[in-house]
Amino acid sequence: MTSEPGVSDDWLVDRLAPRPVVEGDLIHRGKVWDLRGEVVDLGESQVLREFVDHPGAVAVIALDEQDRVLLLQQYRHPVRHDLWEPPAGLLDVEGEELVLAAARELAEEADLRAASWWRLVEVFTTPGGSNERIVVFLARDLSAVPDHELFERTDEEALMVPVWVPLDDAVDAVLAGRLHSPTTVTGVLAAAAARARGWSTLERVALG
Known part of the structure; x- marks a missing residue:
């Protein structure tokens, strides 16, 4: 996808778009970061995603x-x-x-x-x-x-x-x-x- 002449290129940006979290669990609490599991509602389906919860x-x-x-x-x-x-x-x-x-x-x-x-x-x-x-x-x-x-x-x-x-x-x-x-x-x-x-x-x- 490319922009047409005269059309703004502002579309090419990562956007914040959180999906609803149905349930979540703290799997492990670490010294620096934690491991979490969350069930996410994507609209068509619900999926379990595990991820490192990091302070940045x-x-x-x-x-x-x-x-x-x-x-x-x-x-x-x-x-x-x-x-x-x-x-x-x-x-x-x-x-x-x-x-x-x-x-x-x-x-x-x-x-x-x-x-x-x-x-x-x-x-x-x-x-x-x-x-x-x-x-x-x-x-x-x-x-x-x-x-x-x-x-x-x-x-x-x-x-x-x-x-x-x-x-x-x-x-x-x-x-x-x-x-x-x-x-x-x-x-x-x-x-x-x-x-x-x-x-x-x-x-x-x-x-x-």
């Missing part, structure tokens, strides 16, 4: 003055891989604004602050099996977090390896299938596409 997350594509992107190597046990990812984290602070959560994660995982922020892209990571939604921000005008404010990282985060990669090299790695994290793939490609448009398509956001 944010990620940060941090670019320096040389258009290098910061990636962190982190072990992800479900896929048994060391993945190269941007700084990211859960929306686990009640009432916290998205951009403030992103700034917090940038400071905690990369010891960095950013003076300039844009909303870059957002994605449902696994819409057939989870309601996880990740909002990816672009951060620029970077500076180091003062030593007395450094965050003490633990568990997998304590072993993260940071690297600065030219954005074009990161794009090549994504297109060659060498990088697999959804925040890396979507964030890197979105940043490259936005740069090609002179950054004019991005929505700037303010901290606080």
Whole structure:
């Protein structure tokens, strides 16, 4: 389906369209997310769907003055891989604004602050099996977090390896299938596409 000349392209948008939930059960309550089962009325039929109930997350594509992107190597046990990812984290602070959560994660995982922020892209990571939604921000005008404010990282985060990669090299790695994290793939490609448009398509956001 394509729009005819003179017809708006606004139809090409994912729209919120919830179906009635007939019944629902909490199958498992986890430390970070839960597993739920819901019977959904589709009109012609009712179906049982099980899914991960996720709090959501944010990620940060941090670019320096040389258009290098910061990636962190982190072990992800479900896929048994060391993945190269941007700084990211859960929306686990009640009432916290998205951009403030992103700034917090940038400071905690990369010891960095950013003076300039844009909303870059957002994605449902696994819409057939989870309601996880990740909002990816672009951060620029970077500076180091003062030593007395450094965050003490633990568990997998304590072993993260940071690297600065030219954005074009990161794009090549994504297109060659060498990088697999959804925040890396979507964030890197979105940043490259936005740069090609002179950054004019991005929505700037303010901290606080």
